[in-house]
Amino acid sequence: MTKNMIVTGLAVFVLAVLSPFWFNLVTTTQAAPEPELLGRAKEAKKCVLDKYDMRANHMSLLDEWRDAVVRDADRIYVAANGHTFNMSLSTGENSCLGCHEDKAKFCDACHTYTSVNPYCWECHTNPKEIQ
Amino acid sequence: MEKSRRRFLKVAGIAAIGLGAAPAMNFAAKDAHGPAAASKVKNEAALHAERWGMVIDIKKIDAKLAKKITRACHAHHNVPDFTHEVDEQLFPDTRPVNHTQEIKWIWKEKFHYAFPDKEDEFLNEKFHHLPFLVLCNHCKNAPCVQACPTQATFSREDGIVIMDYHRCIGCRFCMAACPYGSRSFNFRDPRPFIDETDPDFPTRSKGVVEKCNLCAERLAKGEQPHCVEASEGAIVVGDLEDPESNVRKLLKEHYTIRRKQTLGTEPSVYYIV
Numbered sequence: 001m002t003k004n005m006i007v008t009g010l011a012v013f014v015l016a017v018l019s020p021f022w023f024n025l026v027t028t029t030q031a032a033p034e035p036e037l038l039g040r041a042k043e044a045k046k047c048v049l050d051k052y053d054m055r056a057n058h059m060s061l062l063d064e065w066r067d068a069v070v071r072d073a074d075r076i077y078v079a080a081n082g083h084t085f086n087m088s089l090s091t092g093e094n095s096c097l098g099c100h101e102d103k104a105k106f107c108d109a110c111h112t113y114t115s116v117n118p119y120c121w122e123c124h125t126n127p128k129e130i131q
Numbered sequence: 132m133e134k135s136r137r138r139f140l141k142v143a144g145i146a147a148i149g150l151g152a153a154p155a156m157n158f159a160a161k162d163a164h165g166p167a168a169a170s171k172v173k174n175e176a177a178l179h180a181e182r183w184g185m186v187i188d189i190k191k192i193d194a195k196l197a198k199k200i201t202r203a204c205h206a207h208h209n210v211p212d213f214t215h216e217v218d219e220q221l222f223p224d225t226r227p228v229n230h231t232q233e234i235k236w237i238w239k240e241k242f243h244y245a246f247p248d249k250e251d252e253f254l255n256e257k258f259h260h261l262p263f264l265v266l267c268n269h270c271k272n273a274p275c276v277q278a279c280p281t282q283a284t285f286s287r288e289d290g291i292v293i294m295d296y297h298r299c300i301g302c303r304f305c306m307a308a309c310p311y312g313s314r315s316f317n318f319r320d321p322r323p324f325i326d327e328t329d330p331d332f333p334t335r336s337k338g339v340v341e342k343c344n345l346c347a348e349r350l351a352k353g354e355q356p357h358c359v360e361a362s363e364g365a366i367v368v369g370d371l372e373d374p375e376s377n378v379r380k381l382l383k384e385h386y387t388i389r390r391k392q393t394l395g396t397e398p399s400v401y402y403i404v
Binding site: 065066067068070071072073074075076077078079080087090091092119122123124125127130 | 168169170171172173174177285287288289293295296297328330331332333334335336347351
């Protein structure tokens with residue numbers, strides 16, 4: 001009797017603990033969107049940092065860039081891979097948006113999925129959106 | 132093998148050292164060839180100065196030219212104009228405009244407002260009608276820089292008093308500190324009131340202060356500021372610390388005045404009158 005009770009209890013416990021996995025098995029979830037590389041970004045192949053570093057650290061990179069541009073007037077970034085970039089989010093050919101032309105598919109796809117609301121675009125403008 | 136407490140402690144100690152060694156070695160290895168390879172540099176064409184200054188020749192400016200200069204500056208820096216008709220389709224929820232609100236970087240001012248300490252009962256009549264263009268003076272001892280609690284406003288190495296709009300919290304201490312009224316506050320989102328947005332310069336957002344930046348973004352590309360380009364030779368910028376510079380030559384040749392000099396802010400904008 002006691003043994004049966006313990007085994008049943010254990011089974012219920014294991015089922016309950018693993019419930020997120022069961023839940024995911026029966027329901028379908030949207031896969032995380034991949035940032036799409038289009039146009040010039042697709043041809044260039046090389047970004048400022050390597051892909052995974054960029055995914056994890058692009059916000060600190062932008063922060064660093066802003067301080068360099070506004071405070072030290074340094075506007076050119078010579079990356080570790082030898083390429084040079086214009087340290088700007090949205091202005092000029094060699095800036096972030098200059099290469100990643102489609103903001104909706106590059107920035108917004110992931111930010112929307114992860115519910116991140118960076119306030120970049122309250123001031124910075126997307127050249128494509130200006131009529 | 133004999134089991135004793137002493138022996139167990141020895142083995143455990145050695146194992147702990149071994150576990151700690153790996154992260155320490157990784158850390159040391161990372162430092163040796165880390166992200167040091169990347170560097171940030173200036174554009175080769177960038178204009179340099181020990182301390183930027185400006186000379187405005189008022190004799191060469193009439194009301195029409197003053198308007199053109201203001202327009203050139205404001206259009207390229209996306210400065211809102213609250214008399215601008217709002218596009219109802221793009222900005223459907225825009226509240227009615229208060230027409231007394233203004234945001235300005237460079238504008239026409241009357242002599243007795245620009246130079247209150249030089250106002251005189253018997254002043255030459257012509258001074259009352261000249262369009263004095265006023266803007267941020269990029270002071271050597273800028274009171275706005277001292278007032279800013281977040282270091283959003285600061286004096287750059289080359290003397291330009293500039294703002295990092297990201298850091299501005301909208302406290303407006305700088306506006307109270309500035310004796311020249313060179314700063315404007317965005318009481319509302321400026322975007323509906325920008326006629327044509329220039330993609331080469333960001334707009335501002337609600338709740339930040341803004342002012343002239345001496346076209347730092349253009350000097351960095353080796354270009355002259357917008358006001359200088361539009362002024363047909365009436366405005367000149369250059370290095371105040373270089374005795375051979377164009378501004379120093381003008382200062383040598385002409386009698387010049389500065390705004391509210393007695394306050395000791397050491398303005399960098401000179402007027403030939």
